[in-house]
Amino acid sequence: MTMTAHASETITYAQVRPPFWRRFMDGLPRGTGLFFGYGVLFILYLPIVWLMILSISGEPLTGIPGEWTLTWYEDVIYADIAQRDGEAYGSNFRVGDPLLLSIGLAFATSAACVIGALIVGPVLPRVKRRGPLLIGFLMPLMVPGIVAGVGLFMWYRLVINVKMGVWSLALAHFVWAFPFALLAMLVVASRFDTRLMEAAEDLGASRWQRFWQIEVPILKPGIFAAGFFGFLLSFNELPFSIFMRAGQDTLPLYLWIQSGAHNTTVPLIYAMSTLVTIVSIGLTFLAIKLAFGGGKDGKQ
Amino acid sequence: MANSDVTVPRAAVGNGDQILHVEHATHRFGDVVALDDVSITARRGEFLTLLGESGSGKTTLLRIVAGLERPTRIARIAIDGEDVSAIPASRRNCTTVFQHYALFPHMSVGQNVEYGLRVRGIDRDQRRKRAEDALALVRLLDKYGRRVHQLSGGERQRVALARALVTQPAILLLDEPLGALDEKLRVDMQVELLDLHEKLGLTFIYVTHSQEEALTMSDRIILMRRGRIVQEGPPTDLFDRPASRFVADFMGVENLLEGTIESVQNGTASVRIGGHVISGAWSGTGLAERGAPACVAVRAERIRLAPRGATVDEPGVNALPCTSGATIYKGKYLDQTLDTDIGPVKARIWDRGVDVTDLEALWWRESECAITSAENGAGAGSGEEADAA
8 A cells, every 4th residue: 555655654554444345346356347348238238249140150040150141131121011022021020101101200309309409599698597497308217218108198188189090100209308408518509609699790791591501501410419319219219109199100109019029030120220220320420420520519 | 901891991089970870869678777868979980889897788889889789778870871760780881800709610701701691692703701800800811711720719719700891881889809718819819909990981980898909999988887887988088087986996096085176276286185285286177176076097107206304395396205005026016005194005116226215205206197976877978868979
C-alpha cells in the first residue's frame, strides 16, 4: 500500500485505513473492471451472434452450427408467396404483410416524432417552470409497457373510440417513442443559442426563414436522432402492439407468435431476425453518419 | 478597398437632417422600469454613443430601435422619416452588431455575410459580389470560405460587422461590439470602426459602458442612468462640464469635493468646503443657487504641487495646503495621494523629477475644474426634446 507514502510520518496506516470496499477494490488485479465489462458485452451479444450463425446452418433446431446454407433465407421469401418453383409451398410463415406494416408504422412514428420534437424541443428549455412539464413529457419512459398498453387499450377502445388496428397501433407507437425522441432533441435544443434567431430577425429574416434557415439546420442532429429513435422504437415495439393490434400483426408481434406456435418456422425466425438485425445496425450507422458526419459544420 | 456597393453616399454631418427619432419611450420588464420616458434623435451620419453602466437602459433603447424589443409605451419611433412603431425588426432599415457576435455556426463566413441579402431574395452572384465587398471593407476578404469557428474573436466581430453592413442599412446599431475582445484588440477595433464610419458616412449608434471608448469615438454621447438620460452632448461637454456629480464620477473625475455654494458670478461659482473657498465654472443643470450643495470636480492630472516654502496666491488659482500621502507606481506616471484638511486629493505625477515628500500646497487653475450639482441628477434632460445639436 502506497497510499500513505506522501503523508506526514505521524499518520499511521491504521488512521487512514480505508473502508473495506476500497480495500477490496484496491486488492483486485488490474483489468478486472475491463474484464467484467467485456463479460457483459459477451452475454449481450453472444445470443445474437449465435442466432445469426444458426440462421445459416442446416439444422438450426439442434442448436449446433454447421452445414452452411442459405435455404432458410430463401424459405422466408418462398413461404411468404406460398409457393416454390411454381408449386404450393407448405408453410404458413407469411412475413410480408407484418414487415410492411411495421415499416409503415415506423416511418409514420418517425415523422410524428420529428414534428413533435421540433415543436416542443426548442420551446421547453425556455419555459420558466419546466420541471413538471419535462417530467410529464418523459413519464411514459417510466411506465411499464404492459401497464401502459392495457391503459391505452381501455382508453382508446372504451373512452375515445379510436378505430382499433393501424390507427391505434400508430398512436401507441408514438406515445411510446416520443419521450425518447424528445430527449434526443432536448440534448441539442438546450444548447441552441436563441440570440441567433434575433440576429437573423435583425438581418431581415421572416419567421419562416428563421425557422427553416437557422433553427432547423442547427437542430439537425436532434432531428435525425428523434426520427431515428422514432423509427427503431416503433419497429421493435411489442408490449403496446399486443393490446393495440386488433387483428393486425407487426413484425415483432408476428415473430413472437410464430416462435411460440410452430416449431417448423423457427429457422425462418432466425433468418428473419438476422435480416432485421443487420438492417437495423446498418440504419443506425447511416443515421449517425447523417446526423454527426458533417460534424465540422455543427460546432461553433 | 471600399466599393460603391457598400458605400452609402456621404451625407453632410450636422446639417440637422435627423435620421432617427425616438419619442417618449418607456419600457418595463415586470416591475422594473428599464427605460423611463426617453427621447433621442440622431443626425444622418452621426456617431452617437449611448453610455451607461449595466442596467442603465442603454441596451434596451438600442433594442427598441432595432425592433427586437417592443416598448411598453412610445409616442413615435421613426427611422429615415418612416414611422416604424408597428414594423417588426426584420423589416426595419437598421442592423445590429452584437457583443456576442451571433454568427450562424452552421454557415461559412461568406454565407453569414450574405444572409441579409439571401433573405431579401437577391441572386447568388450579386450576393457573392456584395459579400466580398463587405468582407474587403473589414479586411477579411481571404476568409470568405472559412468556417466561423476557425476565426479569432476579433475576426468574428469583423465578420459580424460585414454582415450588418452588407444590406446597406440606414443606421448601424452596435451593442457593446468590443466588449468581448481583449484590451489591445479593442483599441485596434476602435480605430477600425472610426475609419469605417468615416468611409461610409453611415449613422452609428453605439452602446458601451466604457467612458474612454465613448470619448474616443463619438460625435455625441448620451449618458444614461436608471433608464433616464443624465447628460448628452459632445465628448468634451461630458468630459469637462459634467452636469452632475454622477456624470463627473462616471467620466472618471478622481477628485469630487463636496461643499455649499457661497457665491455665483458670471457663470463662475465659489464653493465653501471646510475652511476653503474653491471657484470654477458652473456646469450643473439649471442655475447655481447660493447655499445649495455642490461638488467640485477636478481631475488628478490637473493637480499641481508647490514645494515647501512656495507661495501660491495668483488670481484664478485654487490652492489647498497639503502633506504627502501614499504613492502608487503606475509605470508611465505616479498616482499620488495628498492629504488636505478637507480629505485626500489624488494627483497624477508625470515628472519623475518632482519631489513629492516635502510639500507646501497643491493647486489647480479655476479653468481646470468644474463646479456641478451635488445630487446625482438622474432624470435631468429626459423627457425633453433631446436634441443637443
